[in-house]
Amino acid sequence: MSNKEYNINQEQLARFAKAMGHPTRIAILQFLAKQTTCYFGDINEELPIAKATVSQHLKELKNSGLIHGEVEPPKVRYCINREMWDMACTMFKDFFANIQHNDSCDCK
Amino acid sequence: MSNKEYNINQEQLARFAKAMGHPTRIAILQFLAKQTTCYFGDINEELPIAKATVSQHLKELKNSGLIHGEVEPPKVRYCINREMWDMACTMFKDFFANIQHNDSCDCK
DNA sequence: TTTGTTGTTCGCAAAATTACGAACAATATT
DNA sequence: AATATTGTTCGTAATTTTGCGAACAACAAA
Numbered sequence: 001m002s003n004k005e006y007n008i009n010q011e012q013l014a015r016f017a018k019a020m021g022h023p024t025r026i027a028i029l030q031f032l033a034k035q036t037t038c039y040f041g042d043i044n045e046e047l048p049i050a051k052a053t054v055s056q057h058l059k060e061l062k063n064s065g066l067i068h069g070e071v072e073p074p075k076v077r078y079c080i081n082r083e084m085w086d087m088a089c090t091m092f093k094d095f096f097a098n099i100q101h102n103d104s105c106d107c108k
Numbered sequence: 109m110s111n112k113e114y115n116i117n118q119e120q121l122a123r124f125a126k127a128m129g130h131p132t133r134i135a136i137l138q139f140l141a142k143q144t145t146c147y148f149g150d151i152n153e154e155l156p157i158a159k160a161t162v163s164q165h166l167k168e169l170k171n172s173g174l175i176h177g178e179v180e181p182p183k184v185r186y187c188i189n190r191e192m193w194d195m196a197c198t199m200f201k202d203f204f205a206n207i208q209h210n211d212s213c214d215c216k
Numbered sequence: 217t218t219t220g221t222t223g224t225t226c227g228c229a230a231a232a233t234t235a236c237g238a239a240c241a242a243t244a245t246t
Numbered sequence: 247a248a249t250a251t252t253g254t255t256c257g258t259a260a261t262t263t264t265g266c267g268a269a270c271a272a273c274a275a276a
Contacts (some may be wrong), residue, residue, distance in 0.1 A: 005156060006131040010138070022264085023114035026203075030118070033207040034197035035200060040223060041135045048113060053265050055224055060263095073273050074222050089182030091205035097133075099141040099188060130234085148253060156249050161235050163254055168233095181243050 005089075007033065013095060016088045019064030024057050029080070032067060038077045116180065127172030132165050139189070141173060143158060146185045148177075159186045 006014075019040055020026060024047060032038065046053045058078060061067045065084040070077055114122075128134055132155060139154055140146065152162045166186060169175045173192040178185055 004215045006135055010131045010134045014131045014134045015130055017127075017134070019125075021122055021126030021129040024174065026118045026122045026125070027114055030203070030206070035208045040124045041221095044223090046147065049264090050266055051223070052225080052267075056264080059224090071223090071272085074220095075275095076223060085204065085207065092200045092204065095138070096193065098138065100143045109253070132234095149251095152253090156233090158236055160237075160255080164234080167254090179242085179253090182250095184253060 008016060009091070014062055016066070016091065019066055020062055022057070024054075025061055028057060028061060029055075029066065032080050033085075035080075038079050040076045040078065043078065086103050115148055115181070115200070121199050123175065124199065127169055127174055132162075133169055136162075136165060136169060137174065140186060140188050141193075144185050144186075148184045148186065151186065 020029070027047060028043055031043055040054070040058070044051050045053055058067070058069065058103070063067060065081055066088065067078055068081045069079070077090075128137070135155065136151055139151055148159075148162070148166070151166070152159050155162055166175070166177065170177060173189055174196065175186055176189045179185070
């Protein structure tokens with residue numbers, strides 16, 4: 001057993017991926033990335049699920065760092081967190097780029 | 109409520125992301141992408157978990173389409189599925205690229 | 217102060233995920 | 247035929263995820 005643990009990069013990439021691992025959350029992120037509007041109510045309107053559930057998904061996205069939210073009474077504004085977005089973008093890009101291009105794998 | 113459903117792209121991206129949403133599976137994918145070797149035993153050796161669990165993770169990765177496996181008695185060879193890998197790569201790239209670059213979002 | 221609007225949190229239920237050891241299956245080897 | 251090697255599957259347990267309605271909290275307006 002060479003290493004037996006996961007490194008920070010693997011953990012972080014997995015965290016991002018996990019946050020993106022649900023259609024609702026992809027939809028939310030795409031909606032926010034378009035920035036038609038940022039309010040909870042508008043996000044909720046786009047989705048086929050209860051607002052309590054939307055709120056939970058938003059919480060998870062916040063925990064992943066990909067978005068952040070702030071209260072603007074009486075509403076709540078959610079936005080893409082640019083820094084983390086760019087970081088995730090880079091990490092996924094590097095992840096997918098890091099593949100051997102020879103044919104040493106002789107699977108069909 | 110505008111749409112009320114998720115489109116194929118959102119579902120597919122979420123499926124890829126979900127498959128990648130665990131450090132073990134990221135580690136497996138990175139290991140296979142490096143292609144030092146493709147056999148179950150070698151993958152298993154790299155990971156700090158029981159082989160039954162490794163087998164399960166490999167099954168999920170197969171279900172996502174990102175890898176495929178074939179029996180080569182007495183071993184089992186696992187490989188990155190190039191087509192799906194490239195597809196995922198493109199989908200993540202497009203996803204992250206599709207963000208507004210003006211400052212219409214006035215979050216701090 | 218009462219009412220309305222906007223979201224979050226709580227409590228619960230169902231389903232999925234993660235993990236393990238033991239048992240099993242498939243194939244070589246002796 | 248008996249044995250060894252390699253992985254998968256089974257059964258189980260603990261935890262997490264997903265989803266909802268109801269209750270609640272915060273604030274604005276009447």
